[in-house]
Amino acid sequence: MTFPIRPIAESEWPDLTRVLEEAFGWTPHPEQSARFKAQTEFDRTIGSFDGDQLVGAASAFSLTMTVPGGPLPVAGVTSVSVLPSHRRRGVLSSLMRRQLADVRERGEHVAALYASEASIYGRYGYGRASSELSFHLRKPDAAFVRDWPQDPSLRLRVVRPADVRADLEKLFASVVTRRPGRYERPETVWDSVLADEEYDQRGAGPLRSVLAEDDGGVRGYALFRVKMSWDAHGLPDGELKLQELEAADPAAYALLWRSVLERDLVSRVEVGGRPVDDPLIALLADQRRLRAEVTDELWVRLVDVDQALASRAYAVPVDVVLEIEDDVCPWNAGRRRLTAGPSGAVCRPVDDAPDVTLPVAALGSAYLGDGRLGEGLQAGLLREHSPGAVRALAAALSWSPKPWCGLTF
Ligand SMILES: CC(C)(COP(=O)(O)OP(=O)(O)OC[C@H]1O[C@@H](n2cnc3c(N)ncnc32)[C@H](O)[C@@H]1OP(=O)(O)O)[C@@H](O)C(=O)NCCC(=O)NCCS
Incomplete structure (x- = not known):
């Protein structure tokens, strides 16, 4: 039926x-x-x-x-x-x-989604394209390396998020193109990001913010809630739940993290959903204390493989014939040559012998730069006909920084 x-x-x-x-x-x-x-x-x-x-x-x-x-x-x-x-x-x-x-x-040319369950969308040609890191840090575990970047012209300002919405939007717009997977936020999305009714708070208090700024303007912000509590001995035991932290430069980034991690009366900072290569990791003196959990984040589907592959930049040159398997979008199936490099890319159908045979989901998975093709080869999910072709393709598709979306849609 x-x-x-x-x-x-x-x-x-x-x-x-x-x-x-x-x-x-x-x-x-x-x-x-x-x-x-x-x-x-x-x-x-x-x-x-x-x-x-x-x-x-x-x-x-x-x-x-x-x-x-x-x-x-x-x-x-x-x-x-x-x-x-x-x-x-x-x-x-x-x-x-x-x-x-x-x-x-x-x-x-491309579709993306957050999956409620990771086993649903592979059958439709979506591949796991980014991952996110969740962790909590206790104050004594949060020291930074000795030479973390500091800028004496920077200062912190405590503000109500709604009062500085334009500053937050401007700062975010200035960083959104720095990392694959992020997307521009229309006003309706900002309405949700800054939503702060009692039911949005989930018992963790109002949305709070701290800006990092200098005389030239705002260079970063942190959005968070603080759930204050005292333990049985009357000692402060607050928890800070970080919602987002964005900065235009390393000094503002480090200062905002220090402000979050050192907040008085807070003993634990809860962070859900950061990039797997978050610079915070490099700043921490004792990275082992992070005890992070990694989960899948965006799933990506190349809807038009030729156009999608021609629409992104590549880390290094590559010239490879791909034999693509795609029974959901049959217009993608077959052989195409990808000739790509830092200055541009062309992808078009050919009859040449393939270097690699792979399901379209593997390309979706690699599209934002996460670089998982090598794993797929070792797992037997793609087949290499020319030795080294997968390594060359993976190197060209990989990207730094790693992809991360950061806001469910
Ligand atoms: C997930 C959901 C949309 C599936 O809808 P559905 O109409 O039952 O799916 P279909 O009958 O079309 O199933 C298609 C295939 O997906 C599989 N599948 C469906 N839901 C699955 C799940 N949650 N986990 C793993 N496989 C699933 C089916 O077994 C079937 O496999 P097959 O092709 O090998 O036979 C539905 O169960 C739902 O609404 N779940 C709750 C909300 C949700 O999680 N939505 C997804 C948001 S990202």
Whole structure:
């Protein structure tokens, strides 16, 4: 049995939220729901129907995401949900196929998403493209190396985030293209980042911020909440939950971290979701104390392989014939030659003998520069026909800094 797919109108928002609430076990406050509605692009929201009933949905944001070399329009897949009564009957698969066709028709070459479960999207050609680091640091473990960068012209200013929203937006806009995976934030996204109703606080107090600035203006900010408590002996035992920390230069970055890590009455800093190559790691005198956990973050799908590969920069030159397996987007399947380097790239179909045979998900996985192709080769998930071809391809695709998105969509 198939369930016909059609676009969802804005007037059908209550039906869509019902599916989202049931699928995700989500119980949004009306204002949270209104914020999400304001972000939803209804002209790219589709639903599966069983008769009149909406039983599944998928949507996408029109993101401008940084890829190696610069910004690129990317479909930010979101709101993927199927009613529990209709699960495992192919609703997701038909929505995914339809959505990928729509993305291609719009002229976007790449789709990206955050997966609720890591085992879902590989079958649709998505590959794990970035990872994030979560950790907590106790104050005594947080000393920096001796020569951490310091700038006497920098000073800290404690402010309410809402009062400096324009400064935060400006600073973020100035750093968004520095790392693959980050995306530009429209006002509706900033509304969510700075949301601070009681239900946004989850018992951890209001959103607070510290700016690092000099006479020229703001050079960085930290956004966080502080959950204050005292232990049984009357000793301070507060916890600082870092939401984000952005800086334009190393000195502002280090000063903001010091301000977070040294905050009085706080004994522990909780940090969820930082880049795997976060410069903080290099600043810590005792990196072993970080005890970090690494999890998958963005999943990326090359919707049009030729255009996508031609739209990013490469670390070193490469000339390789790829034989791509893609049964979900068959227009990508077959052989193409990628000739690429720091100054540009061309990728086009050829009949030449392949150097590497690989599933399209492997290219999605490597696209933002995470450089996992070597693992795929060792695991037997891609096949090398010309010795050294995978190493050469992986070197060209890899990037520094490592990809990281930092804000779920
Ligand atoms: C995940 C979800 C969208 C799947 O929808 P569905 O309609 O049941 O999926 P389908 O029936 O189309 O399944 C397609 C394939 O994916 C597999 N699959 C589905 N959900 C899966 C999951 N959570 N984990 C692993 N595999 C999954 C199915 O077994 C099937 O495999 P097959 O092709 O080998 O037979 C649905 O269960 C759901 O809404 N879950 C809760 C919300 C959620 O996690 N959404 C995803 C947000 S990123």
